[in-house]
Amino acid sequence: MQQLEQLREHARGRLERLGNTVSSQVWRLGFASRFLFYLVMHSGTALRRFRLTVAEIYFAGVLSLIIILVSGLFVGMVLALQGYDTLQRFGASESLGVLVALSLVRELGPVVAGLLFASRAGSAITAEIGLMKATEQISAMEMMAVDPIARVVAPRFWGGVISMPLLAALFSAMGIFGGYLVGVQLIGVDSGAFWSQMQAAVDLRNDILNGVIKSLVFGVAVAWISVFEGYDAVPTAEGVSRATTRTVVSSSLAILALDFVLTALMFTGGTNQ
Amino acid sequence: MNRSTIDLWVGVFVVLGIGALLFLALKVGNLASFSNSETYQVQGRFANIGGLKVRAPVKSAGVVVGRVADIRFDNETYEALVSMTLDYSYQFPRDTTAKILTSGILGEQYIGLEAGGDGVMLKNGDRVRLTQSAVVLENLISQFLFNKAAEAKEPEKK
Amino acid sequence: MQQSPIVEIRKLAFGYDPARAVLRDVDLAIARGSVVGIMGQSGCGKTTLLRIIAGQFLPTAGEARVLGQPTAQLDRHGLYAMRRRMGMLFQFGALFTDMSVYENVAFPLREHADIPDDLLHDLVMLKLQAVGLRGAAQLMPTELSGGMARRVALARSIALDPQLMLYDEPFTGLDPISFGVIVRLIRELNDSLGATSIIVTHDVQEALEVVDTAYFMAAGRIIAQGSPDDIRRSAEPFVRQFVHGAAEGPVPFHYPAPDYAADLELAAG
Numbered sequence: 001m002q003q004l005e006q007l008r009e010h011a012r013g014r015l016e017r018l019g020n021t022v023s024s025q026v027w028r029l030g031f032a033s034r035f036l037f038y039l040v041m042h043s044g045t046a047l048r049r050f051r052l053t054v055a056e057i058y059f060a061g062v063l064s065l066i067i068i069l070v071s072g073l074f075v076g077m078v079l080a081l082q083g084y085d086t087l088q089r090f091g092a093s094e095s096l097g098v099l100v101a102l103s104l105v106r107e108l109g110p111v112v113a114g115l116l117f118a119s120r121a122g123s124a125i126t127a128e129i130g131l132m133k134a135t136e137q138i139s140a141m142e143m144m145a146v147d148p149i150a151r152v153v154a155p156r157f158w159g160g161v162i163s164m165p166l167l168a169a170l171f172s173a174m175g176i177f178g179g180y181l182v183g184v185q186l187i188g189v190d191s192g193a194f195w196s197q198m199q200a201a202v203d204l205r206n207d208i209l210n211g212v213i214k215s216l217v218f219g220v221a222v223a224w225i226s227v228f229e230g231y232d233a234v235p236t237a238e239g240v241s242r243a244t245t246r247t248v249v250s251s252s253l254a255i256l257a258l259d260f261v262l263t264a265l266m267f268t269g270g271t272n273q
Numbered sequence: 274m275n276r277s278t279i280d281l282w283v284g285v286f287v288v289l290g291i292g293a294l295l296f297l298a299l300k301v302g303n304l305a306s307f308s309n310s311e312t313y314q315v316q317g318r319f320a321n322i323g324g325l326k327v328r329a330p331v332k333s334a335g336v337v338v339g340r341v342a343d344i345r346f347d348n349e350t351y352e353a354l355v356s357m358t359l360d361y362s363y364q365f366p367r368d369t370t371a372k373i374l375t376s377g378i379l380g381e382q383y384i385g386l387e388a389g390g391d392g393v394m395l396k397n398g399d400r401v402r403l404t405q406s407a408v409v410l411e412n413l414i415s416q417f418l419f420n421k422a423a424e425a426k427e428p429e430k431k
Numbered sequence: 432m433q434q435s436p437i438v439e440i441r442k443l444a445f446g447y448d449p450a451r452a453v454l455r456d457v458d459l460a461i462a463r464g465s466v467v468g469i470m471g472q473s474g475c476g477k478t479t480l481l482r483i484i485a486g487q488f489l490p491t492a493g494e495a496r497v498l499g500q501p502t503a504q505l506d507r508h509g510l511y512a513m514r515r516r517m518g519m520l521f522q523f524g525a526l527f528t529d530m531s532v533y534e535n536v537a538f539p540l541r542e543h544a545d546i547p548d549d550l551l552h553d554l555v556m557l558k559l560q561a562v563g564l565r566g567a568a569q570l571m572p573t574e575l576s577g578g579m580a581r582r583v584a585l586a587r588s589i590a591l592d593p594q595l596m597l598y599d600e601p602f603t604g605l606d607p608i609s610f611g612v613i614v615r616l617i618r619e620l621n622d623s624l625g626a627t628s629i630i631v632t633h634d635v636q637e638a639l640e641v642v643d644t645a646y647f648m649a650a651g652r653i654i655a656q657g658s659p660d661d662i663r664r665s666a667e668p669f670v671r672q673f674v675h676g677a678a679e680g681p682v683p684f685h686y687p688a689p690d691y692a693a694d695l696e697l698a699a700g
Binding site for chain 1: 276279280282283285286287289290291293294296297298300328
């Protein structure tokens with residue numbers, strides 16, 4: 001009888017903690033939303049003194065170039081290899097260009113570039129803001145009557161948002177080039193067919209524009225999560241490291257979830273589409 | 274890392290990024306679509322559109338002259354109502370035939386326009402009178418089998 | 432001419448959450464032009480009091496008037512206007528690590544005043560000269576020793592010629608020479624700026640050498656105040672223990688624990 005009582009207490013404790021976790025996460029999401037709203041409202045400084053944002057575009061975008069370009073190249077090359085292997089079984093090897101281009105422009109470009117951006121630039125932004133908080137630099141700025149969100153956080157947010165679509169486009173372009181290298185130069189698919197079929201199948205509005213919209217949405221999500229986790233970090237070494245991990249994990253999950261939602265909205269129709 | 278170096282690299286980055294976007298738009302996508310040129314719409318009724326999809330090409334003599342804009346079902350005549358957007362620089366006579374054809378044997382379906390001889394041209398909102406529906410594979414097979422069965426019977430009679 | 436106190440605190444109470452009160456019923460008035468020390472053990476609430484004066488926290492009860500205005504009634508705009516007339520030195524300097532010494536000191540000037548570059552240069556050099564670090568203008572914060580970093584932070588906090596200077600544990604971790612430098616700077620700057628300085632610290636001997644008035648806090652209350660001599664001669668047991676650094680006194684040596692004998696027996700048996 002006593003064991004049953006203990007079990008019940010144990011289960012109740014577990015459920016309470018689960019409920020607390022869920023409600024605290026929901027509360028946190030609300031707090032993060034207010035933070036984003038405040039950030040956007042006070043972005044005047046970041047836009048007027050554009051030098052600040054330019055510096056952040058450098059740290060988020062330019063320094064991510066190498067990893068984006070190299071990854072894009074390799075992804076494109078692998079797509080061409082795998083794609084050719086399957087397509088030539090159906091005698092459709094001339095559609096290799098279509099396969100590579102559509103995969104990159106619609107999905108892999110925005111998503112993989114987003115994931116790489118989150119782990120490289122997003123974690124760096126979180127660590128930077130978190131450390132500034134831990135070493136009281138944020139407090140010092142407040143004491144000097146300078147709004148730290150306008151001066152420190154907003155430029156980093158907009159730097160991320162501006163960099164993401166550019167990085168995604170560069171990823172896709174590099175990938176298509178990689179696909180061309182492997183498909184046409186290495187394997188021997190006809191160059192004319194590669195490009196002409198690609199051009200016929202890839203639509204500017206439906207595929208490329210949607211890909212750009214995706215990368216913009218991902219950029220906002222990653223930038224938001226990065227700056228929020230940094231600003232909300234517990235101001236100790238352990239707190240900052242946990243915040244950095246949270247940025248990468250949350251950003252990655254957010255990208256994949258948003259990708260599903262956006263793809264469902266954009267690319268599937270239902271009726272004769 | 275002084276300010277002017279940062280500015281330079283950011284400038285390079287933005288130029289590269291926009292260049293990639295342009296590359297995608299021009300070389301990869303079909304920017305040479307009818308988004309810029311003027312267009313007009315015509316409609317056609319079909320008994321069966323088969324696998325025709327919106328945005329399928331409308332070709333004449335094998336050249337793309339337009340796109341399928343909309344496909345609807347007419348609940349009164351029980352036919353498919355297809356709206357086509359045609360490039361304004363291509364004018365077709367009123368007695369043009371619209372057929373649903375397949376590219377290759379098992380490829381995508383598109384609309385082929387064969388021009389008639391009428392002096393008056395189709396205007397925006399006109400209807401193409403002569404249409405030919407898609408070839409449905411099952412009907413073709415059953416017809417083939419029926420013909421085969423009929424042939425088999427003939428020699429018996431003789 | 433008797434001027435109103437630059438900081439007036441009346442019946443102040445504060446707690447981070449309703450259950451735990453950090454400050455209880457604090458009353459103090461700080462005269463203009465004086466150097467004041469607020470001392471006590473770690474956790475007695477002195478840093479919290481400083482932050483309330485700086486406007487970072489709002490009192491849960493009572494009132495804090497700084498520079499003539501109640502902090503609780505200031506909106507963001509008003510709060511920032513008040514802070515432009517204050518300077519705060521953080522415990523470890525809190526310099527911006529991505530900027531040079533020059534850029535750090537120039538920061539408040541750049542943010543709040545639109546002045547041409549050559550005038551800015553002169554002002555920054557002036558402030559650095561006052562703390563004796565004009566030669567270190569191009570160094571990065573990571574290249575500075577603790578004492579030097581704190582001096583640069585001091586130069587930064589006086590950049591806008593504040594009327595009120597707040598010091599959060601300025602003597603912590605300094606060698607005797609650096610300590611002597613900071614003491615001299617606090618006094619000199621206070622007098623040359625015509626400002627008022629509030630120092631929060633637990634370094635009693637050092638503080639008593641530089642302040643005009645000292646306040647002692649324990650458990651969220653002010654338990655003693657007076658001139659340095661008054662404090663040194665004080666008969667109040669807690670103050671005596673603190674000033675003379677005795678291990679035993681009102682603040683016990685042992686953290687509350689169960690009976691010693693019982694503890695040993697439990698472990699053995």
